[in-house]
Each structure stands twice: as C-alpha cells, then as structure tokens.
Amino acid sequence: MNEALLQFVWQYSLYRLTGLQTAAGEPLTIIHCGRLNKDAGPDFLEGKVKIGNTTLVGNIELHIKSSDWLKHGHQNDAAYQNLILHVVFENDVKDAAANTPVLELKEHIPPHVFAHYSGLMQTVQKLPCAGQHQKVKDITKEAWLSRLLAERWEQKLADWNVLLENSAEDWRNLLYWRMAANFGFKTNATPFLMLAQSLPLNIPTRHKDNLTQLEALFFGQAGMLEDDFKDDYPRELQREYDYLRKKYQLKPIKQHLWKFLRMRPANFPTIRIAQFAALVHKSIHLFSQIIETHTVKEIEPLLDVKASSYWDTHFQFDVAQKQTSKKSLGASSVQNIIINTIAPIQFLYAARQDTHKLQERSLQLLEAVPAEKNNITRLWAENDWHAVNAAQSQALLQLYNNYCSEKRCLECSVGLNIIRSAS
Numbered sequence: 001m002n003e004a005l006l007q008f009v010w011q012y013s014l015y016r017l018t019g020l021q022t023a024a025g026e027p028l029t030i031i032h033c034g035r036l037n038k039d040a041g042p043d044f045l046e047g048k049v050k051i052g053n054t055t056l057v058g059n060i061e062l063h064i065k066s067s068d069w070l071k072h073g074h075q076n077d078a079a080y081q082n083l084i085l086h087v088v089f090e091n092d093v094k095d096a097a098a099n100t101p102v103l104e105l106k107e108h109i110p111p112h113v114f115a116h117y118s119g120l121m122q123t124v125q126k127l128p129c130a131g132q133h134q135k136v137k138d139i140t141k142e143a144w145l146s147r148l149l150a151e152r153w154e155q156k157l158a159d160w161n162v163l164l165e166n167s168a169e170d171w172r173n174l175l176y177w178r179m180a181a182n183f184g185f186k187t188n189a190t191p192f193l194m195l196a197q198s199l200p201l202n203i204p205t206r207h208k209d210n211l212t213q214l215e216a217l218f219f220g221q222a223g224m225l226e227d228d229f230k231d232d233y234p235r236e237l238q239r240e241y242d243y244l245r246k247k248y249q250l251k252p253i254k255q256h257l258w259k260f261l262r263m264r265p266a267n268f269p270t271i272r273i274a275q276f277a278a279l280v281h282k283s284i285h286l287f288s289q290i291i292e293t294h295t296v297k298e299i300e301p302l303l304d305v306k307a308s309s310y311w312d313t314h315f316q317f318d319v320a321q322k323q324t325s326k327k328s329l330g331a332s333s334v335q336n337i338i339i340n341t342i343a344p345i346q347f348l349y350a351a352r353q354d355t356h357k358l359q360e361r362s363l364q365l366l367e368a369v370p371a372e373k374n375n376i377t378r379l380w381a382e383n384d385w386h387a388v389n390a391a392q393s394q395a396l397l398q399l400y401n402n403y404c405s406e407k408r409c410l411e412c413s414v415g416l417n418i419i420r421s422a423s
C-alpha cells in the first residue's frame with residue numbers, strides 16, 4: 001500500500017461498501033467520497049458520510065497508518081481540526097486524530113486490487129498493461145483517447161499562445177514559425193524555427209515572386225551559404241544573399257545546428273529548405289486558405305510543392321546524384337503537416353474566436369488523416385491496440401509518453417478499469 005494507491009481506492013470506491021464501521025464500532029455509510037484536493041490541506045473536500053443516524057458533510061484525510069496523523073503534525077494544524085473522517089489503511093494508534101472518527105480499510109479492499117496494481121507496477125514490459133487492456137471496453141478506451149487528444153493539444157497550444165502573444169497576435173506569423181518548425185520534422189525542427197525567427201516574415205513576403213531570392217534568403221539565414229562552392233547555383237545564391245543580407249541587416253544562424261546524420265537524403269534539411277522556399281513562393285494568403293479549408297483533399301494542393309530544379313540532381317550543394325528525381329513533399333509529409341500544424345492552428349483559431357463548429361471541424365480533419373506509423377504506434381499495434389486515424393494515433397502517443405512510460409496507471413482510465421476488474 002502507498003498513499004497514491006490508497007487515494008485511488010478511496011476515490012473510486014474500490015473497497016467493499018457494506019458492513020463498514022468506525023473504529024469506535026458505529027455503522028458507517030459513505031455517501032460521497034469528496035473532491036480530490038491537489039492543494040494544501042485535507043485530501044478530500046466536501047465529502048458526505050453517515051455515522052449512526054447522523055449525516056456529516058466536510059473534509060476527509062487519508063493515511064497509510066493512523067500514526068501518520070501525529071507524524072505529519074496535523075494535531076497542531078487548524079486545517080485538520082474539523083474533519084468528518086480519518087481514513088487509514090491500518091489503525092495502528094488508537095485515537096491518533098482525537099475527536100475524528102476513523103475508518104480502517106485494510107480488511108475491506110479485495111485482493112485483486114493489490115494483485116492488478118502490483119502487476120502493472122512491477123512488470124518490466126515496455127507497456128505495463130500488455131495483455132490486459134483488452135478487457136477494457138472499447139467505448140471506455142475511445143472516451144479516454146478523446147480526453148488524451150484534448151490534453152495533448154492543450155499542452156501544445158499553450159506554447160503557441162505564447163508565440164502568438166509575442167508576435168502581437170499575428171496569425172500569419174504564427175503559421176510561418178510553426179510551418180517552418182514542421183518542415184524540420186523531428187530532427188531539424190529547432191534550427192528550422194530559429195531560421196524562421198531570424199528572418200521576419202515581411203522580408204520573404206516582399207521577395208515571394210522571385211524563387212532564387214527566396215532560396216538565397218532561407219539558405220543564407222540557415223548559415224548554409226558560407227562555403228566555397230563549385231556549382232553555379234549556390235554561387236548565385238551567395239551573390240543574392242550577400243546583397244539581401246546587407247540590405248536587411250540579417251544575421252544567419254549557425255550551420256552546425258543542422259543535422260544530416262542517419263537521415264534519408266530526401267529528408268535532408270537542404271531539401272526541406274528548398275521545399276519551404278517553394279511553399280512561400282507559391283502561396284497566396286496561405287493563413288486564410290488554411291483556416292477556410294477543412295478536408296484533406298482541399299489542403300493537399302496547398303502543400304503540393306517541390307524543390308527547385310537544381311535539387312532534381314542534388315541532395316546537398318556541389319554533390320551531384322547519378323539519378324534525377326523531383327523532390328516533392330511526399331504524402332506522409334503532407335499528412336504530418338496537417339496533423340502537427342494545420343489542424344492545431346485551425347483549432348486554436350476557432351477557440352480564440354469561440355467558434356465551436358470550427359473546432360469540431362479541425363478534429364474531423366485529424367480523423368480523416370491516416371494513423372501515424374512510428375515506434376510508439378507500432379508498439380500499441382503489436383499489443384492489439386490499433387489507431388484507426390491520426391486523432392487516435394496522436395492520443396496513443398500522448399498516452400504512452402505521458403502515462404505508460406511513467407507508470408501513471410492510477411491516473412489512466414484503462415488502469416482504473418484493469419485494477420477494479422475482479423478477473
């Protein structure tokens with residue numbers, strides 16, 4: 001037994017409810033366990049119990065042993081003087097909390113609660129409830145996934161709100177920064193965001209009709225135009241960038257921030273920067289278009305971009321490939337951008353406008369995108385939990401990263417159902 005488990009048992013009534021009595025021998029009925037208090041003071045607030053013929057409403061404190069009351073010094077704390085109940089696992093010291101009725105739970109908790117809890121806590125499996133979550137109803141899992149997705153977006157969008165406030169509520173700018181970070185995908189998201197933040201949006205916007213100048217700005221600010229090149233193309237970009245850098249007094253980020261190691265060449269940051277420049281070049285009022293589109297079919301043409309022709313035969317400057325290939329943004333990259341930038345920004349915009357219908361649409365958009373394939377969704381699939389769309393795969397990522405890997409099974413709906421199950 002530990003404090004967290006005792007609290008869980010109390011909160012979800014995982015003990016035999018009949019035949020309860022206080023340590024003084026009076027019959028006891030729990031009408032309401034109270035509201036879990038995460039701040040200082042008693043553990044549960046505004047509980048309701050009936051002792052003998054008297055109904056009491058008030059706060060409830062929990063301890064593993066009744067002697068903990070004295071150890072924690074509650075006898076000298078005014079916040080603990082008017083409790084209606086002291087719930088303990090073991091009543092080792094009689095009347096430790098003078099004038100407060102005591103309920104000892106030890107004999108009332110069924111053995112399966114301990115067995116299922118230790119099964120989850122002691123396993124060395126990557127997924128502690130492997131082989132067990134199947135006994136939880138689908139409807140319970142689906143409701144839990146919806147809450148996890150909301151939690152994921154809440155965490156993510158808190159940072160975006162800060163970015164928005166830092167850019168004087170300029171949504172175009174938020175989209176520019178988040179889209180740039182997304183083009184860096186997992187490995188180069190940070191340098192890509194730094195690149196965008198080093199180049200105010202009004203500058204690429206001013207040069208959006210000239211792709212060479214856009215590439216010069218982005219590659220130059222990425223710190224990638226500082227070498228002695230052989231090819232004409234990077235030398236031309238260098239000349240353009242020298243001029244634009246002086247004109248706008250730009251300061252590039254450091255080239256060493258970019259990672260190429262262990263990446264597929266199609267994902268090299270050089271290719272992604274060229275594609276990002278192509279996106280800026282082709283887009284007209286991209287933010288408005290993104291806010292107004294709600295289906296994958298409508299969004300795909302907006303993101304249908306390919307790197308300029310030099311990149312048909314290169315993955316890096318001055319290193320020619322034998323084969324020619326167009327470097328388009330692939331379908332999985334487009335899906336990744338819908339999941340990580342477009343749907344969340346639509347949701348945030350709708351929330352700021354207080355438009356419930358638009359919020360719903362951004363969730364529907366996510367549901368229309370196939371589930372992501374990565375190590376975590378594969379782990380779930382191997383354990384018989386298959387995400388059917390990106391909304392579910394995002395929720396499963398949240399579940400694994402924030403709950404399973406930290407063994408927070410007591411805070412998880414699946415964990416609750418496994419622990420309370422008698423089988």
Ligand code: SF4
Pocket residue numbers: 120127128129130133399403404405407408409412413414415416418
């Ligand atoms: S947190 Fe939930 S889903 Fe994850 S291992 Fe524990 S019980 Fe299973």
